[in-house]
Amino acid sequence: MAKDPKPRRPRAETPKGFRDYFGPDVTERKEMLDRIAAVYHLHGFDALETSGIETVEALGKFLPDVDRPNAGVFAWQEESVPGGGSGDWLALRYDLTAPLARVAAQYRNDLPTPYRRYAMGPVWRNEKPGPGRYRQFYQCDADTVGAASVAADAEIIAMLADALEAAGIARGDYLVRVNNRKVLNGVLDSMGVSDPDTAADVLRTIDKFDKVGESGVRELLTTGRKDASGAEIDGVGLDAAQAEPVIAFLTSKGATNAATLDNLRAAVGGSVVGAEGVDELAQIAALLDASGMGPDRVVIDPSVVRGLGYYTGPVFEAELTFEILDDKGRKRQFGSVAGGGRYDDLVERFTGQKVPATGVSIGVDRLLAALREKGLAGAQAQGPVVVTVMDRERMGDYHAMAAELRVAGIRAEVYLGNPKNFGNQLKYADKRGSPVAIIQGGDEAARGVVQVKDLILGAKIAAQASVEEWKSQPAQVEVPRADLVATVRRMLARETGAQ
């Protein structure tokens, strides 16, 4: 008889579209989020942490009346309750705004009004994974619920600028640009576009401003254009005169906020909602000015179009203005790392009442990539001092050394692998990025000394110097046992200084 086949071993694989984060990948993101959270807190925002799971009903976008409501979200049905019919559909949250809407409705009698909250944490998307596209990622949001005044928008815009600086982006390396959906509505008014379908077409065209520029938008609003591949793109069918207010709106940025606001007043003509929108931008500009936010940090800029379709009032976007090299080695601006605006339908789904809200979302991975690009993250990632093991019988001595170093605030550990091969211990220290190794054999112990080896300097010498020079360098010193901590500290200071 044949033997039973061995059961197949499970594959040890990160599920497709997910990632594992090691060491500095975790701590650098955490430090960045901590700094941003401190700014949010300073501005009076309170933390909120909901669980990763919501009912599909509360998430809203996905309804339980289809067989499997998991298009875009990870969803599953609860076990049916005995005698109680089928179970609820649950899903992993796909952003931090939907849970805020649920919380704002559920606790509306207990929360302060306005309610300022920040939230940071993972969200999940059931999408086809692709290069750089993951199915779990962090979001970092701050929102004010229940404040109709644009003072709330101004506050969040100023807070965003402060948060970017706290994260490490220098003034001058970023710019927050502010626009207003109401101004665009005023432009549509003044064009005589009242048909919602045409308005939607105009909005879709405006969304392409970043890509096709002024002349492209002009073509798309009227008779259409050929795209890069030669394909004909239909135009919206407006006449040339009708297209001009849109162009005026998109290009109304002047040398100062005052000049921009004048241009916008002209672009909206006699529209009431348009005038309201311009007034709101003027108020925001004045409040930012009063808060000490100059045009080097925040400007009114009607060419910001991202989110204009989604938001109902002020919209804003933070861009990093320094240049990086793209995949093909060409210089380009780093680009957008955060955005937000005003929206009024947050709580309405639950309660039937419109509740004004405004908020910002920082692109955690984008901002972290920018900090790494600038060399502003990860400087502190350093391996521990490794106390090597020469005599297995004297583990107590080695543990005592590591404990002493830690009491002095120095990251340290005893080598815990098989100590037989000393070379493996130094290889291990190298793999850990250890700055210093401690060595004490029986001979050294008898003489009351330890060897302290500067691994970073050692590696440099090994890479650069001849054997003669190597020998004269003090990459390894023998010091009295009592001087262990002081010697390590001096070595670490030298390395930090040299970096």
Added chain:
Amino acid sequence: MAKDPKPRRPRAETPKGFRDYFGPDVTERKEMLDRIAAVYHLHGFDALETSGIETVEALGKFLPDVDRPNAGVFAWQEESVPGGGSGDWLALRYDLTAPLARVAAQYRNDLPTPYRRYAMGPVWRNEKPGPGRYRQFYQCDADTVGAASVAADAEIIAMLADALEAAGIARGDYLVRVNNRKVLNGVLDSMGVSDPDTAADVLRTIDKFDKVGESGVRELLTTGRKDASGAEIDGVGLDAAQAEPVIAFLTSKGATNAATLDNLRAAVGGSVVGAEGVDELAQIAALLDASGMGPDRVVIDPSVVRGLGYYTGPVFEAELTFEILDDKGRKRQFGSVAGGGRYDDLVERFTGQKVPATGVSIGVDRLLAALREKGLAGAQAQGPVVVTVMDRERMGDYHAMAAELRVAGIRAEVYLGNPKNFGNQLKYADKRGSPVAIIQGGDEAARGVVQVKDLILGAKIAAQASVEEWKSQPAQVEVPRADLVATVRRMLARETGAQ
């Protein structure tokens, strides 16, 4: 014709078994975890963050060959890949050890050996929710993978004691107790119990030691006993003499570690594995001693039975020794907040190779509850200074005040609700727990002054004093506008000092 019925509004409800955490609930836990992470890092442990989702296959406990493998976990099947058969089963992780096993197997050629890692984050359990039992909660683990030496156990035990102190538990308020599964195996040896079923019965009985005590264990090992309800519990059926080594093991704690180890040597008789177990405990005791961990922090204590069935070598548990009042007003010790031990089957499922591992898990919610019990969490939770709005036209002035306060590091915000009713503004400040309110009407603005109102002192006066006394108290002061920040700072210092 009847109108269409309105679509039912979604319920704004936290899903059953889940929780929302507000403000200090979030930040207090975060601060505790930050302090623990700093200790782990100091000991050479690196952060690891895997995603919340694993394949059911990698999680292991739950196999994809049943129709719906979600007993105990939240699981769902991926969409089938076109032409590629049915999709993978995915699940939310139920602990942080299963993902570590997957990572240790997947990256075994890249990770250092030993690999020390810590992980903190939410885990999910698909269990019936009950009072105090939630379906998402935090875990906080540290493990060393690939170190066979008990020096790794000693290191983690010492680190646990340091972590508890860093979190705020004073020395003397906790004790880490250490036992060893091998010693118990030695006891079974010396009893002549080799049948695995009988051994399992003995282990199950030992698990009840905490509840039924010495005489209860003796009864259960032999002929059985009546429980509190009068029900007969069958005994294991050993004879009275056979039960004695188990009792000797459980009660072998002496006045010193040395005395305990002597008692254990007697309890294991001539068993080889038993002697090995006692030797391991002796080594751990010596290493802890060398690391400066006295018996006020860690002791060898064979009455620790939790986890003896699961772990393969040393096991340990941290208990908080101070008393609290239970639900019925009776004094009892706070009890266990962390535990861990050695296990060898971590990676074997994936690779077929046994890899020694040892680790600790801190009960995040339990430890946080202990800190709150001791008044050690939440002291810093304070609302923002609220700049009230007297004149809607002077929002810029109010924003400037808030900005100035924030530059000085003082948490501050402008009131953003409808400012018409001033009483509502003070009610809002009260709801936020604001320490100070700033007031400046047109009159004050003209005179260049602001009113600074100490809300905490004001509340105390309102609660305790007569109207006459109230008037004489400086709960509200008028100061020059230029003195705003200094005045607020002085008031906050007074309040902090008074707490």
